[in-house]
Every structure is written in structure tokens, then in C-alpha cells.
Amino acid sequence: MSLEKLQSEVRRLLKEKNAILLAHNYQLPEIQDVADLTGDSLDLSVRAAKTDAEVIVFCGVRFMAETAAVLCPDKTVILPRLDAGCEMADMIDADALRARKASLPGVPVVTYVNSTAEVKAESDICCTSANAIKVVNSLTDADVVLMTPDQNLARYTQRHTGKKIIYWEGYCPIHEILSVEDVLKAKAEHPGALFLAHPECRPEVIDLADAVRSTTGMLAFVREAKAEEFVIGTEVGLLYPLQRQNPMKRFYPASDKMLCEHMKLTRLGDVIAALSGLKNVVHVPEEVRIRAKKAVDRMLAVPRD
Numbered sequence: 330m331s332l333e334k335l336q337s338e339v340r341r342l343l344k345e346k347n348a349i350l351l352a353h354n355y356q357l358p359e360i361q362d363v364a365d366l367t368g369d370s371l372d373l374s375v376r377a378a379k380t381d382a383e384v385i386v387f388c389g390v391r392f393m394a395e396t397a398a399v400l401c402p403d404k405t406v407i408l409p410r411l412d413a414g415c416e417m418a419d420m421i422d423a424d425a426l427r428a429r430k431a432s433l434p435g436v437p438v439v440t441y442v443n444s445t446a447e448v449k450a451e452s453d454i455c456c457t458s459a460n461a462i463k464v465v466n467s468l469t470d471a472d473v474v475l476m477t478p479d480q481n482l483a484r485y486t487q488r489h490t491g492k493k494i495i496y497w498e499g500y501c502p503i504h505e506i507l508s509v510e511d512v513l514k515a516k517a518e519h520p521g522a523l524f525l526a527h528p529e530c531r532p533e534v535i536d537l538a539d540a541v542r543s544t545t546g547m548l549a550f551v552r553e554a555k556a557e558e559f560v561i562g563t564e565v566g567l568l569y570p571l572q573r574q575n576p577m578k579r580f581y582p583a584s585d586k587m588l589c590e591h592m593k594l595t596r597l598g599d600v601i602a603a604l605s606g607l608k609n610v611v612h613v614p615e616e617v618r619i620r621a622k623k624a625v626d627r628m629l630a631v632p633r634d
């Protein structure tokens with residue numbers, strides 16, 4: 330079947346099933362083009378919490394679909410590829426977090442949404458790369474905070490808060506791979522370009538950035554910037570919406586190695602197969618869901634810009 334026919338079949342099924350398709354900014358172009366909403370983890374969580382649709386098709390990775398299932402127990406949440414995971418989310422589990430909490434009595438836990446529902450359920454509040462600083466600063470009763478699982482997001486947040494941040498030693502392998510040498514090489518090749526880094530990048534890479542943003546934050550920054558060229562320090566999938574939304578500007582990956590295979594698994598055929606049979610439904614046990622929802626809701630209550 331041609332791409333157009335596959336896309337029109339997805340649209341037909343979405344209507345038939347009263348479904349909405351949410352896609353992360355790193356998804357393949359064929360998926361982004363058919364989505365009702367593309368965005369970063371915060372945009373997608375907010376939209377999932379508000380939708381009237383009966384079915385949510387989540388084109389991203391498992392933790393994102395789980396967050397939607399946590400927020401929307403009365404809806405059917407579909408993850409078209411059940412094998413789309415996140416290496417960073419797998420660097421922590423609920424037992425290990427419970428043990429760490431026992432050694433840090435009274436210290437609130439701020440957990441990045443890139444985590445399982447079980448880990449969220451053990452946390453006081455969630456955050457995304459778009460709101461981590463605001464979330465930490467919202468904890469007015471705490472001088473010390475434990476951030477999990479991304480050490481790079483924690484160390485970036487530490488630069489913007491008076492609180493002491495203790496961190497879990499997880500990381501995103503896709504962002505961790507970006508080195509100072511890669512960035513200097515890209516800057517030398519494109520001397521007029523601004524360098525945008527994701528908070529999941531290493532601190533020495535963050536030091537070189539003209540701006541540090543979530544994926545949707547980068548899209549907003551580029552839209553408003555006078556500059557015409559940008560070196561992009563995040564997963565290469567973001568170059569597609571950047572170029573589509575800014576046809577007159579030029580974008581270069583900071584490194585071609587920044588490719589998350591999990592984010593590239595979902596194809597239109599997977600969406601059609603899952604949606605037509607309402608298969609690959611993501612379930613979160615109710616006892617876990619209720620506790621995880623408290624942490625996500627508390628995050629969503631922190632005012633955005």
C-alpha cells in the first residue's frame with residue numbers, strides 16, 4: 330500500500346474508533362504527518378489528560394503510553410509497538426528506589442516522566458525536560474531533593490535552583506553519546522549556527538549551548554530566533570519538524586549517532602494493525618496507577634510559562 334493510502338486508512342480508523350493519535354517529536358515523519366498532536370512529553374501528557382476521545386493511540390515509547398493510561402483510566406490506550414521501550418527508564422526500578430528513599434528520610438523524590446508507572450508511584454512528583462526547574466522550585470518545604478533517573482537533567486536543574494539535588498545515576502544513551510568534540514566539530518563546520526542542547530546532554534556539552542530546551546522548547550526557540558542556522562543536540566528525529574516548520578532555516582545534527590531505535594519502531598502498518606483490532610492496550614495495575622497519578626497530577630498543577 331502507498332504511504333497516502335496507509336495514512337488515509339489510519340485517519341479512517343481514528344474516526345471510526347473515536348480515537349486520537351499522539352506522536353512524540355522524535356517519531357518517523359510518516360507518523361508525525363498523520364498525528365492529531367505532536368509534542369514533547371509535557372505536551373503529550375497534558376493532551377492525554379484532556380482528551381474526549383475514547384481511544385488514545387500513543388506513538389512514542391512505553392513510558393509515554395503508560396503515563397496516558399495512568400491519567401485516563403476510562404480510556405483505551407494503545408501502544409502500536411509494545412517493544413518500544415526506553416533505556417533510561419530501565420535504569421531504575423521500584424525496589425531500588427524504595428531502598429534509596431529509606432536512606433534519605435524526608436527527602437522528596439522528583440521523577441522524570443521517562444520512567445515506569447511503578448517508579449512514578451514511588452515518587453512525590455514527576456517532571457519533564459520542559460518543567461524540571463519549575464517542579465523542583467515548587468517544592469518550597471524542601472532544601473534537598475532526590476531526582477531520578479536522569480543524572481544529566483538533575484545536574485542541569487542544579488544550575489537553576491538553590492536546593493541541593495541528589496541524583497540517580499541513570500542517563501539517556503542517545504544524549505550521553507554526544508561529546509564536546511562532536512559539538513566543536515559541528516560548530517566549526519557551521520560557524521554561523523546556534524547550538525541547541527537537550528537537558529539530557531552531558532554537563533560539558535550543556536556548557537557549549539546557546540540554549541538548553543526540551544524538544545518542543547527547541548521548536549519554539551527556533552521559531553522566534555533571528556538566526557538562520559542551528560546545530561541540534563538531541564535525537565535526530567527532531568530535525569523533521571524543525572525543517573517542516575521553518576523551511577527557510579537550516580538544521581544540522583550535532584551528531585548522526587543520536588538516533589533512538591525505540592523511537593523509530595512504529596510504522597503506519599503497526600498503527601493500523603493495533604487500532605483496527607484495539608490491540609496492544611497498555612494496562613497499569615489500579616493500585617500503582619492511583620499512586621503514579623498523584624505524582625503526575627502534582628506535576629501538571631505546576632504552572633507553565
Ligand code: 13P
Binds near residue numbers: 457543
Ligand atoms: P522531550 O520531548 O520531553 O524533550 O523528551 C525527550 C526524550 O528523550 C523523550 O524520550
Ligand code: SF4
Binds near residue numbers: 414415416502589
Ligand atoms: Fe529513552 Fe533516550 Fe530514547 Fe528518549 S531518546 S526514549 S530518553 S532512550
